[in-house]
Amino acid sequence: MNVPTMADMMAQGKQPEVLFWVGAAGSYDDRAKKITKSFVKILQQANVDFAVLGTEESSTGDAAKRAGNEFLFQMQAMTNIEILNAYEVKTIVTCDPHSFNTLKNEYPSLGGKYKVYHHTQYINKLIADGRFSIEGENLKGKRLTYHDPCYLGRANDIYETPRDLIRRLGVKSTEMKRHKSTALCCGAGGAQMFKEPEKGDMDINILRTKDALETNPEIIATGCPYCNTMMTDGVKFNLKEDQIVVKDIAELIAEANNL
Amino acid sequence: MEKIIPNIFFAFILIAGIGYFVMNVRKLIRNIKLGKDIDRTDRKPERWKNMAKIALGQYKMVRRPVSGVLHIVVYVGFILINIELLEIVIDGLFGTHRVFQPLIGNGLYGFLIGSFEILALLVLVAVIIFWFRRNIERIKRFMSAEMEGWPKNDGNIILYFEIVLMTLFLVMNATDTPFQEAGAGNVISQFIAPWFEGVSDNALHTIEKSAWWLHIVGILIFLNYLYYSKHLHILLAFPNTFFANLDAKGQFNNLESVTNEVKMMMDPDADPYAMPEEGAEDEVPEKFGASDVTDLNWVQLMNAYTCTECGRCTSSCPANLTGKKLSPRKIMMDTRDRLEEVGKNIDANEGQFNPDGKQLLDDYITREELWACTSCNACVQECPVNIDPLSIIMDMRRYLVMEESAAPQELNMMMTNIENNGAPWQYSQMDRLNWKDE
Numbered sequence: 001m002n003v004p005t006m007a008d009m010m011a012q013g014k015q016p017e018v019l020f021w022v023g024a025a026g027s028y029d030d031r032a033k034k035i036t037k038s039f040v041k042i043l044q045q046a047n048v049d050f051a052v053l054g055t056e057e058s059s060t061g062d063a064a065k066r067a068g069n070e071f072l073f074q075m076q077a078m079t080n081i082e083i084l085n086a087y088e089v090k091t092i093v094t095c096d097p098h099s100f101n102t103l104k105n106e107y108p109s110l111g112g113k114y115k116v117y118h119h120t121q122y123i124n125k126l127i128a129d130g131r132f133s134i135e136g137e138n139l140k141g142k143r144l145t146y147h148d149p150c151y152l153g154r155a156n157d158i159y160e161t162p163r164d165l166i167r168r169l170g171v172k173s174t175e176m177k178r179h180k181s182t183a184l185c186c187g188a189g190g191a192q193m194f195k196e197p198e199k200g201d202m203d204i205n206i207l208r209t210k211d212a213l214e215t216n217p218e219i220i221a222t223g224c225p226y227c228n229t230m231m232t233d234g235v236k237f238n239l240k241e242d243q244i245v246v247k248d249i250a251e252l253i254a255e256a257n258n259l
Numbered sequence: 260m261e262k263i264i265p266n267i268f269f270a271f272i273l274i275a276g277i278g279y280f281v282m283n284v285r286k287l288i289r290n291i292k293l294g295k296d297i298d299r300t301d302r303k304p305e306r307w308k309n310m311a312k313i314a315l316g317q318y319k320m321v322r323r324p325v326s327g328v329l330h331i332v333v334y335v336g337f338i339l340i341n342i343e344l345l346e347i348v349i350d351g352l353f354g355t356h357r358v359f360q361p362l363i364g365n366g367l368y369g370f371l372i373g374s375f376e377i378l379a380l381l382v383l384v385a386v387i388i389f390w391f392r393r394n395i396e397r398i399k400r401f402m403s404a405e406m407e408g409w410p411k412n413d414g415n416i417i418l419y420f421e422i423v424l425m426t427l428f429l430v431m432n433a434t435d436t437p438f439q440e441a442g443a444g445n446v447i448s449q450f451i452a453p454w455f456e457g458v459s460d461n462a463l464h465t466i467e468k469s470a471w472w473l474h475i476v477g478i479l480i481f482l483n484y485l486y487y488s489k490h491l492h493i494l495l496a497f498p499n500t501f502f503a504n505l506d507a508k509g510q511f512n513n514l515e516s517v518t519n520e521v522k523m524m525m526d527p528d529a530d531p532y533a534m535p536e537e538g539a540e541d542e543v544p545e546k547f548g549a550s551d552v553t554d555l556n557w558v559q560l561m562n563a564y565t566c567t568e569c570g571r572c573t574s575s576c577p578a579n580l581t582g583k584k585l586s587p588r589k590i591m592m593d594t595r596d597r598l599e600e601v602g603k604n605i606d607a608n609e610g611q612f613n614p615d616g617k618q619l620l621d622d623y624i625t626r627e628e629l630w631a632c633t634s635c636n637a638c639v640q641e642c643p644v645n646i647d648p649l650s651i652i653m654d655m656r657r658y659l660v661m662e663e664s665a666a667p668q669e670l671n672m673m674m675t676n677i678e679n680n681g682a683p684w685q686y687s688q689m690d691r692l693n694w695k696d697e
């Protein structure tokens with residue numbers, strides 16, 4: 001893939017329109033990498049002039065902050081902000097609601113002020129600006145249910161934007177009984193992704209997957225790499241991986257457009 | 260002289276009742292002020308709007324329609340019926356009887372009292388349904404471990420209170436012969452009046468007077484009961500929604516004390532042994548995070564006093580729903596209990612806190628609870644009075660990690676990875692762009 005870095009751009013004296021913040025999951029996690037690539041294809045189809053930080057990108061510090069390590073978080077934040085400001089970044093887009101939330105809400109008071117988009121917002125904007133459209137019929141009529149990521153939904157009140165995109169896919173979408181502001185967490189947030197859950201009757205992702213299964217879907221759509229992992233595990237736990245796929249909205253759009 | 264003895268007695272219990280209440284309110288304010296300062300006075304129009312919508316308008320109550328609508332009935336009924344108190348107080352102090360009736364005329368008076376009577380009946384119905392939900396239907400969110408004992412009784416006591424007060428109000432009207440004869444406003448009590456047929460005029464008058472006295476005494480007791488009860492929310496819901504967080508729920512505060520230290524660490528020119536600037540006051544290094552109530556801010560402490568123990572937070576908490584120990588309601592109740600304990604300690608020691616070897620962490624809230632939170636904000640979203648249990652959980656986690664280095668092992672590994680590799684996993688930062696060629 002042709003993915004320019006900010007350093008490449010700088011060397012050519014160019015300033016891209018938007019920085020794509022890939023995030024740690026999007027860079028290293030095998031499943032999340034597919035989301036990253038799908039989104040890059042969308043950006044390319046829309047002829048968006050973008051760049052990534054590449055090896056200069058570091059963890060936003062979100063997981064450290066939620067775990068309670070404010071020191072580590074602020075060290076990460078300040079290092080990242082130094083780099084972003086050095087490149088005079090104005091606009092950032094990311095596929096990870098946790099990075100989105102941190103960059104958008106927690107970096108400004110530390111000196112990092114940017115216009116930050118979640119990829120579902122950015123794709124919507126591209127559509128609104130007439131630069132991109134969802135055309136393919138690949139997913140038409142498929143049964144789909146959308147899981148709201150906490151850090152997109154409740155944390156930032158973004159409920160409709162991803163649904164706007166889903167409507168354009170021509171799928172048959174059914175809401176889970178807990179959705180939008182009453183959605184159940186997938187179980188990964190608050191640094192839980194990186195540890196074993198506390199003792200209980202079941203894991204949170206199993207309960208959340210149950211919610212999804214009740215809608216009898218063929219596709220569980222998400223907008224977060226961590227939700228994706230959690231729901232995928234939940235589907236496997238229920239031995240449904242032959243009937244149900246868990247896909248990020250970016251992947252679905254790429255699929256619809258045969259990218 | 261004999262005639263005014265009841266009036267003097269009335270004035271006495273009124274002053275005693277209100278006086279004791281004021282004393283407790285001052286204690287309450289002092290306890291809340293034990294918290295750290297936080298500025299919540301910006302964006303005033305938004306704050307007023309929130310208060311009008313959420314506390315007065317009960318906007319979030321109807322997220323659960325059944326309890327929401329019933330609650331609105333009780334709330335509106337209770338407030339409006341208490342307008343009657345004004346008349347009761349004047350009558351009591353000056354020995355008049357239904358002083359407003361001639362003043363505003365039978366028509367308007369009848370309309371007012373008539374609406375109060377209807378409300379009283381509606382409140383009675385609602386309260387009885389509430390009682391059924393708690394005691395017969397045993398709705399799950401009222402049955403958790405933290406609801407045993409006092410919290411459970413507290414919930415019922417208030418229901419009995421309301422049943423008694425509303426009944427007294429109706430009986431008082433029903434046995435008031437002149438009021439019944441006037442036939443204005445006795446929409447409900449006219450059906451109760453026949454129950455007293457055959458009772459002598461004298462006895463009827465005694466019943467009316469007793470109901471009147473019990474009504475006012477009951478209300479004074481109720482007022483003073485508030486401080487000891489979750490029903491404090493009747494008052495605190497207002498300031499609590501006014502001072503609530505207005506930022507995005509995902510936005511956690513950036514500790515300023517940490518910012519200063521991190522800047523020092525990252526600035527190559529900073530002299531780590533430098534003396535604090537002239538006039539700088541913080542010689543005592545700040546404690547990071549919270550292990551006791553005095554480390555929390557006053558809004559968090561007010562939250563604890565405002566909590567209604569309704570359990571809406573807990574019943575939407577993913578950790579709780581899957582059987583983990585965490586219950587956001589318990590976090591709030593623990594905070595309140597500990598704060599009360601600290602307050603009593605201060606009262607007993609002439610205004611000074613005498614270390615008691617206890618703290619909020621471990622003695623009330625366990626680490627297991629704290630680590631089970633996914634920071635999903637469901638509890639914050641659900642709370643009908645804008646309480647933020649998550650902020651307390653986060654401040655306590657901060658204490659565990661930054662003061663005690665007591666994070667679970669896996670989280671320590673995650674944090675080491677972030678520190679060394681810039682990612683929560685053990686990958687080299689140099690491999691960050693590998694995906695594009697895979």
Ligand code: SF4
Pocket residue numbers: 572575576577578579585586587631632633634635636637638639648649652
């Ligand atoms: S933020 Fe924590 S305490 Fe609140 S509902 Fe979510 S998991 Fe439960």
Ligand code: SF4
Pocket residue numbers: 565566567568569570571572573587588591641642643644645646648
């Ligand atoms: S914190 Fe709010 S939602 Fe939870 S029990 Fe208290 S009042 Fe109810």
